Amino acid sequence: MTLSIAEQSVEQLGGEASVLARQRRDHAELERLMRRYESGGGSSDERQRVLRDLVQLTFSHAFAEETVLWPALRRLAPDGEALTARVEDEHQRINDLVTEMERVGADDPLHDELAAEAFALIRQDIRDEEDLLLPRLQELLDRARLRRLGSAWETVRRTAPTRPHPAVPRRPPGNALLGVPLSALDRARDLLPAGVGSLAGRRFAVAAACLGAAWALTRAVRRRHRRPRRPSAVTRLTRLARHVRGAYPYGRRTCTTGLTAPPPPPRRASPHSAGRQTPGAAAHSLCVAAPGVRRTGRCGRRVSGRGRRPAPRRGRPPRCASRPPRRRRLPRRCPGPRR
Numbered sequence: 563m564t565l566s567i568a569e570q571s572v573e574q575l576g577g578e579a580s581v582l583a584r585q586r587r588d589h590a591e592l593e594r595l596m597r598r599y600e601s602g603g604g605s606s607d608e609r610q611r612v613l614r615d616l617v618q619l620t621f622s623h624a625f626a627e628e629t630v631l632w633p634a635l636r637r638l639a640p641d642g643e644a645l646t647a648r649v650e651d652e653h654q655r656i657n658d659l660v661t662e663m664e665r666v667g668a669d670d671p672l673h674d675e676l677a678a679e680a681f682a683l684i685r686q687d688i689r690d691e692e693d694l695l696l697p698r699l700q701e702l703l704d705r706a707r708l709r710r711l712g713s714a715w716e717t718v719r720r721t722a723p724t725r726p727h728p729a730v731p732r733r734p735p736g737n738a739l740l741g742v743p744l745s746a747l748d749r750a751r752d753l754l755p756a757g758v759g760s761l762a763g764r765r766f767a768v769a770a771a772c773l774g775a776a777w778a779l780t781r782a783v784r785r786r787h788r789r790p791r792r793p794s795a796v797t798r799l800t801r802l803a804r805h806v807r808g809a810y811p812y813g814r815r816t817c818t819t820g821l822t823a824p825p826p827p828p829r830r831a832s833p834h835s836a837g838r839q840t841p842g843a844a845a846h847s848l849c850v851a852a853p854g855v856r857r858t859g860r861c862g863r864r865v866s867g868r869g870r871r872p873a874p875r876r877g878r879p880p881r882c883a884s885r886p887p888r889r890r891r892l893p894r895r896c897p898g899p900r901r
Contacts (some may be wrong), residue, residue, distance in 0.1 A: 564697040581712035625722035
């Protein structure tokens with residue numbers, strides 16, 4: 563028979579990150595807060611702060627159990643349905659009692675009676691979990707899976723609702739879907755001082771939650787339907803300069819066929835074109851020179867400068883080395899060698 567997790571060491575539970583060790587730490591903190599409230603020491607405001615901390619930890623702890631742990635236990639254990647149904651019934655009764663405590667107020671004599679009944683249910687729930695459910699989960703999972711389950715449980719607990727909600731179902735997907743807006747509502751109410759009445763706190767929390775939801779919805783809609791911003795004048799001028807510079811290079815440039823490209827083969831003379839030369843061949847004869855020889859034009863500027871061929875435009879094949887360049891590729895302000 564498996565021992566209760568209250569009687570095992572941290573190493574036996576799977577380490578500090580295990581879900582069993584995390585559960586036992588929360589149970590110890592709940593017991594400490596209940597004893598502090600029952601001692602009656604301190605002022606009324608201090609007792610209300612202790613009760614608020616106790617309520618927040620109780621319901622966030624229970625919500626994470628109902629969302630992460632008990633579905634896994636029902637999936638793995640044949641008797642998981644009966645075990646989890648008992649604990650879920652205790653959680654529902656605690657929700658009803660704490661809701662009634664908030665309704666009557668702290669000054670009502672019935673408040674302390676309801677608190678004592680709720681504390682007894684919380685202690686019974688802790689015993690059932692440590693003696694029955696969690697040892698059963700320990701039998702079915704290894705240490706690595708217990709640690710992964712502990713990480714998931716801790717993540718849900720930190721974002722869970724912190725107030726009682728008796729109308730919320732105790733099983734997913736209902737509790738998981740309603741947990742997100744209820745968590746925002748509860749945490750807005752937790753920002754109020756401990757002595758503020760429940761009705762005023764509920765109204766303030768509802769107003770804050772509505773404003774936050776409206777702001778988030780407006781921001782999401784504006785991002786979805788936002789028109790593209792017009793670029794600034796500096797950006798437009800920079801893009802225009804890059805376009806002009808890429809389409810019409812200036813300054814020193816390299817011949818598109820390269821310095822070391824061989825001259826094109828001589829064409830066979832035709833009786834109809836004797837003494838004439840095509841524009842492409844004439845342009846090629848101006849730019850191509852023997853290896854190591856540099857040509858200069860009338861302006862004295864070198865035709866070959868950077869020693870590399872300009873990158874071809876996207877979508878067009880690169881120019882052949884033996885193909886004469888087009889007229890728009892000729893060097894600007896350099897008609898040719900001096901005669």
